[in-house]
Amino acid sequence: MDKLFKIVKEREIGMKTEKVDLLFAEIGSTTTVLTAFHFGIKPKVIAQAEHWTTVNEGDVTIGIETALKKMEEKIGSKISWEKFAATSSAAGGLKMTVHGLVYDMTVRAAREAALGAGAVIKYVTAGKMDDFHLKKILSIQPKLILLAGGVDYGESETVVHNAKMLAKLDLDVPIIYAGNVAAAEHVEYILSSAGKKVYITENVYPRIDYLNVEPTRNVIKEVFAEHIIKAPGMEKIKDMVNYEIIPTPAAVMKTTELAYEHFGDCLTIDIGGATTDVDSVTEGSPEIQEMMISPEPFAKRTVEGDLGLYVNAHNVIEMMGEENLRKQFEDYDELLSRISPYPQGDRDEYFISKLATFCVQQGIRRHAGSKKHLYTPTGRKTIAEGKDLTAVKYVFGTGGFLSRSKYAKEALESIRHLSRLHPMELLPSENIKLFRDERYIFAAIGLIASKIDKDIAKELLINDVKEY
Structure with a gap:
């Protein structure tokens, strides 16, 4: 980043410059988007440019x-900045494994915490671990391990046993303990005595029917911030930014929570080159809540690592069925060879829109829970489990395609039909309002809300989203 410092210094010597309050970089797995902000009386975007993530x-x-050079060409002057900030997913997701007591309780709670913080779950165990589980963890080479289990002052034998197993693991990665508080000191002693770096936080499932994911989520974000600088060149950016680099998925989640405060029950779908992320903030409908057999987090994030428009386009095509696409596109092979975050023409963009529509539908369906019929001695009973999206009234689209493509509306409109096509799934109704992140700044808004000024972030959000 010394080079950037040099560029700034050159601008200061007699060159015409545009001074901005914040220069923000969203460093993605595929593209890097640079946005310049003025705050002042009315916060606004001054300029934006992007380039491949290098x-x-x-x-x-x-x-x-x-991207900075492109931005300067757009506005016709050099740019200097008061503050520099960044979010990133360039180092890929934070690979982690999760180990708990009962899958439907502590393991699921731990998963919710992880997915909300930018982590990618690679392996999950429930109950007592053995040498087989350790070999599996070693083969995955996670960057973080999450150990949970037991309600507070309940069963502690399993987490203590699992701590002893993890202490034998020949892997130098941090371990977060978010289980039974009564066993915390014992677990910390076992792991720290084995030379492991241990983070002790609040129980993710302190009592029956209560999820407490936020403390664990915050610790995972802290570890993510340490991990993210391992992408080539990220350590230079860490030296330059005025605020902690946070994971882009966590920033988008923060923006969705901010949107809930202004709009109400809402959902954000973010399609990238490698993943499709869905964030929802909703209690669900009273009718469905009466059927629920286990709690769900109020703010929930899921990441679909096989749904992407560039890196994972081949996975999407395989799920859609290559033959179906060949029937729609006579020039299928040519279009496939040109798939890029930057479509060369309308035909390319239209082809990508078909993949994006599939990602939208699958991402939301995987995020949502469902209803099921049980047959009991007293007759049939309907239960519900998973995230209830039936009360969602506002849907926001972000990411390169959903923010900018002329076919984005068509992809988002397809959500309206899902509840009719899949009546047993807890999906949004046909009456939702659809918006797009017009200037592709949801990640920036989340960082501004977290680190700078929540009111500025809210005003940027309200002015940015545009209804279809």
């Missing part, structure tokens, strides 16, 4: 510098 070149700052 991980393959061995230095992500190359992409930032190139």
Whole structure:
């Protein structure tokens, strides 16, 4: 980043410059988007530009510098900034494994905490671990391990046993303990005595029917911030930013929570080159809540690692059925060879829109819970489990495609029909209002809300989202 400092200094020597309050970089797995903000009386976006994320070149700052030059060409002057901030997913998701007592309780709660913080779950166990589980963890090489289990002052034998097993693991990664508070000191002693770095936090499932995911989520974000700088060149950015680099998924979740405060029950869908993320903030409808057999977090995030428009386009095509696409597109092979975050023409963009529509539908369906019929001695009973989206009234689309493509509306409109096509799933109704993140700044808004000024973030959000 020394080069960027040099560029700034050159601007200060007699060159015409545009001074902005915040220069923000969203460093994604595929593209890096640079946005300049003025706050003042009315916060606004001054300029925006983007470039490929240059991980393959061995230095992500190359992409930032190139985007900065493009931005300056757009506005016709040099740019300097008061503050510099960034979110990132360029190092990929934070691979982690989760180990709990009962799958439907502590393990599921731990998963919710992890998915809300930018982590990608690679392996889950329930009950007492053995050498087989340790070998599996070693083969995955996670960057973080989450150990949970037991309600507070309940069963503690399993978490203590699992702590002893993890203490034998020949892997130098942090371990978060978020289980029975009565066993916390014992678990910390076992793991720290084995030389493990241990984070002790509140129980993710302190009592029956109560999820407490936020403390664990915050610790995972802290570890993510340490991990994210391992992408080539990220350590240079860490030296330059004025605020902690936070995971882009966590920033988008924060924006969705902010949107809930202004709009009400809402959902954000973010389609990227590698993943499709869905964030929802809703209590659900009273009718469905009466059927629920287990609690769900108020703010929930899911990440679909097989649904993406560039890195994972081949997975999407396989799920859609290649033959179906070939019937729709005579030039299928040519279009496939040109798949890119930057479509070369309308035909390419239309082809990608079909993949995006599939990602929208599958992402939301996987995020949502469902109703089921049980047959009891007193007759049939309907229960519900998973996240209830039936009360969602506002849906926001973000990411390169959903923010900018002329076919984004068509992809989002497909959500309206899902509840009719899949009546047993807890999906949004046909009456939802659809919005897009017009300037592709949801990640920036989340960081501004978290680190700078919540009121500024809220005003940017209200002015940014545009209803279809």
